[in-house]
Amino acid sequence: MHFDPDKYKVYTWKHWMLLHWxxxxxxxxxxxxxxxxxxxxxxLDKTSEKPLIERTLIPCPHCEKLHDGRTWSTQNGTAFxxxxxxxxxxxxxxxxxLTNGLSFILLALTxxxxxxxxxxxxxxxxxxxxxxxxxxxxxxxPNPYEDLGWIRIGLGWGLFMYVFMTFILPFFYGEDLxxxxxxxxxxxxxxxxxxxxxxxxxxxxxxxxxxxxxxx
Ligand SMILES: [Zn+2]
Numbered sequence: 001m002h003f004d005p006d007k008y009k010v011y012t013w014k015h016w017m018l019l020h021w022x023x024x025x026x027x028x029x030x031x032x033x034x035x036x037x038x039x040x041x042x043x044l045d046k047t048s049e050k051p052l053i054e055r056t057l058i059p060c061p062h063c064e065k066l067h068d069g070r071t072w073s074t075q076n077g078t079a080f081x082x083x084x085x086x087x088x089x090x091x092x093x094x095x096x097x098l099t100n101g102l103s104f105i106l107l108a109l110t111x112x113x114x115x116x117x118x119x120x121x122x123x124x125x126x127x128x129x130x131x132x133x134x135x136x137x138x139x140x141x142p143n144p145y146e147d148l149g150w151i152r153i154g155l156g157w158g159l160f161m162y163v164f165m166t167f168i169l170p171f172f173y174g175e176d177l178x179x180x181x182x183x184x185x186x187x188x189x190x191x192x193x194x195x196x197x198x199x200x201x202x203x204x205x206x207x208x209x210x211x212x213x214x215x216x
Contacts, residue, residue, distance in 0.1 A: 158193020
């Protein structure tokens with residue numbers, strides 16, 4: 001697909017945020033268990049003055065529709081369970097997604113276990129998709145970071161990281177739980193979570209206009 005470079009900024013795996021999706025092994029959990037996926041290509045409308053979250057578009061390579069990025073979001077209940085990719089509600093195709101490095105290795109190693117069932121699982125998954133998008137009103141999706149939403153999201157993320165880093169990771173590495181670390185972790189991840197939430201609020205609320213084609 002070709003995109004007008006004057007109107008859109010194209011993001012692929014070369015962007016640090018998407019590269020992070022590939023190289024951070026922790027995100028294999030999001031991908032394989034939760035079914036959270038990141039499309040291979042996303043666009044930023046450079047000509048719009050709306051907040052970033054409303055200017056992000058995801059193109060479907062099958063029907064070429066430019067979807068509002070919020071089509072697949074927690075607020076619409078469509079952010080997860082996308083194991084086979086992002087379902088395009090316009091044409092029923094599947095928008096190709098990035099694969100996390102660790103997911104790729106795990107999928108390759110376990111392929112003998114699931115490969116034979118892949119087509120059947122995919123068909124069953126596809127069957128359930130249209131209903132998830134039927135009554136979606138994407139344009140009125142609220143910004144989850146607005147008002148005090150960033151605090152809730154930030155603390156939720158901090159809590160997840162706290163549990164993961166303090167209890168789950170040492171367990172897998174065969175290390176003993178340290179109470180000192182468990183206590184210190186509470187303020188550290190609370191502050192970390194709030195900073196994360198605030199950074200996301202700033203990022204998604206960004207209204208900076210890159211360049212308007214009319215003023216060139
Ligand atoms: Zn499509």
